[in-house]
Amino acid sequence: MKQTVLIVDDEPAIRELLEITLSRMGLDTVSAASLGEAEAKLRERPPNLCLTDMRLPDGNGISLVESIAAEFPDIPVAMITAHGSVETAITALKAGAFDFISKPIELEGLRNLVSSALRLAEPEAPEPPANGSTRGPELIGESPAIKTLRQQALKLARSQAPVHIQGESGSGKEVVARLIHNHGPRAAAPFVAVNCGAIPHELMESELFGHVKGSFTGANRDKPGLFQAAEGGTLFLDEVADLPLVMQVKLLRAIQEKAVRPVGSSEEIPTDVRVLSATHRDLAAEVAAGRFRNDLYYRINVIDVHVPPLRQRLDDLPALVARIIQRIAGENGERPQLQPSAMNAMRAYDFPGNVRELENIIERAWALSDGQQISAEDLQLNPRNTVADTPAAPVMTGGIDYEAAIGDLEGYLEDVERQILSAALEQCRWNKTATAKLLGVSFRSLRYRLQKLKLDD
Structure with missing residues (x-):
């Protein structure tokens, strides 16, 4: 019929x-x-x-x-x-x-x-599994927040509306994006993920839109961009807030016109791509600060999805840990058991790095354990990063020494910055990711400051 x-x-x-x-x-x-x-x-x-x-x-x-x-x-x-x-x-x-x-x-x-x-309406299409999983990563957990998120993602899979996924680093934003893609009509087409903060600014236009041969030094052949690579499928722009303003203008045009112009070309190429985006920042605040274009914000933020941090869904810890251990066992042929004390220790932990940090903690603990049992000691959790005791800013003793700043303001300010960074690093047990979060700076900024002040060792 x-x-x-x-x-x-x-x-x-x-x-x-x-x-x-x-x-x-x-x-x-x-x-x-x-x-x-x-x-x-x-x-x-x-x-x-x-x-x-x-x-x-x-x-x-x-x-x-x-x-x-x-x-x-x-x-x-x-x-x-x-x-x-x-x-x-x-x-x-x-x-x-x-x-x-x-x-x-x-x-x-x-x-x-x-x-x-x-x-979407093909009768032979299989019903999605109850837990919302398909090929690729899964959205694991049965907490109310995750159930709501899973239902929202499956509903959004039936639309082509641009979706913006907001959540802390490591919370699973790409997992949600893949879930939306895998349950939609584009599931058989490519899912292309790109971290906008990892592409050098001078190469960003070529990476996204492609370039033609001879368009710049070193362009010895035509190269399709990520929009073309995702043709018919989904392009996931992670950390979209890191895009420079000049690229935001070009991205806006590509989304609105559904076409891209490769670097060095005089013609636009039509594209059929669904754009999903994500960031750990508050995009509305970025717009207010003038770092993100208002028109692009409204274009990619048609529907907003929030991924809860792990500390707000600790009931999902057993399921997450079981899946991580299952993966480790598949790679190593052994299946370590988690002692009750280890699970209790994790329930009291704040997980500033979210699910990604949990994966690293379990893998490290498995390597440090006897291979059969993982204890609380094997986890090596920072006792200060607990749900009940969220890290406060490091306390500086003493006041501003005006006399010491005379004649060498730059040196004095570097000494103050060195003290702050040293105190913060010590508080976070020299975990640089946690230190950057504590001080409210990006990991890249922290790494630069540590190198400048010779604290990176």
């Missing part, structure tokens, strides 16, 4: 164009010229997909999106918007639209959109 698409538009020419294009794709079409007519046909014969214009004679297309989302949640809806109407597209996505396409309608983009949407 053919799949059916409901077309809602008051312009006969647009309806005819869509009907011809979709019929050539082997689809049946049903058309409506108004909101009332569309609602009647929805109830008469629910379609597999709905394409609706924004402006209708008797109402707003957003109303239809909201109505379908409430009454027919399994029917994806795509909004037809005016060219360049970013605000309309964002409003539609927030209302529950699967995706949007701009007028004048580009037929190849329309076919891609329709194919992606209809894959």
Whole structure:
């Protein structure tokens, strides 16, 4: 039986164009010229997909999106918007639209959109496992926060809306992004993850958009960028707040126009990519400080997802530890047991590095243990980093010595900074990641300061 698409538009020419294009794709079409007519046909014969214009004679297309989302949640809806109407597209996505396409309608983009949407309703598609797992990393745990996060991720998988994932370093932001990708219509296509903070600024444009041969010294061949590598799939921009402002402008255009211009090229290349982003920072605060563009913020933050830190879901520790030990046993052929005292010690720990730190702690403890039992001593946890006793800022004794600063202000300030860093490092047992978090600076900034002050050894 053919799949059916409901077309809602008051312009006969647009309806005819869509009907011809979709019929050539082997689809049946049903058309409506108004909101009332569309609602009647929805109830008469629910379609597999709905394409609706924004402006209708008797109402707003957003109303239809909201109505379908409430009454027919399994029917994806795509909004037809005016060219360049970013605000309309964002409003539609927030209302529950699967995706949007701009007028004048580009037929190849329309076919891609329709194919992606209809894959959601394929009857042969397997139901997702109860714990939300697929190939790749899993979102492990049954705490209320993780259950809510898993349900949210599975719901967002049915949309093409840009999602911004906020959470502390090591909390599992990429795991959530992969879960969204793996349960969506793009699951069979590539998932490309890139850490924006790890790419040198001068290479960032080439990495994201590609370059053509001869565009700069060393460009001896054409090179596709990460947008092209993720074609048909998902591009995950981790630590997106680290993008320089000039790249933020170019990224905004690539997302809005669904096209990229390789370095040295005079032509844009259409792209079909879903963009997910993440950062451990407060993006709204970055916007207020002028470090992140307001227009890009609203474009990538259509839907916001928060990943809770591990200290807020300690009930998930047994499941997480069991999975980590299972992986270690698979690699080493042994399965160490965790003593009750070790689990109690971890329940009292603050985990500033979250799940990533937990993995490192278990792997280190397994290496230090006798291979059979992991004790609390093997974990080597910092007693100051506990849930009940979160580290406070290091206390400096004495006041400002004005006389000592005269004639050598730079040297005096370096001495003060050296004292602060030494006290903080000692408090965190020389764990540099924890020290950077304690002082509110990036790990890169801390490492630079330690090298400058000859404290890195």
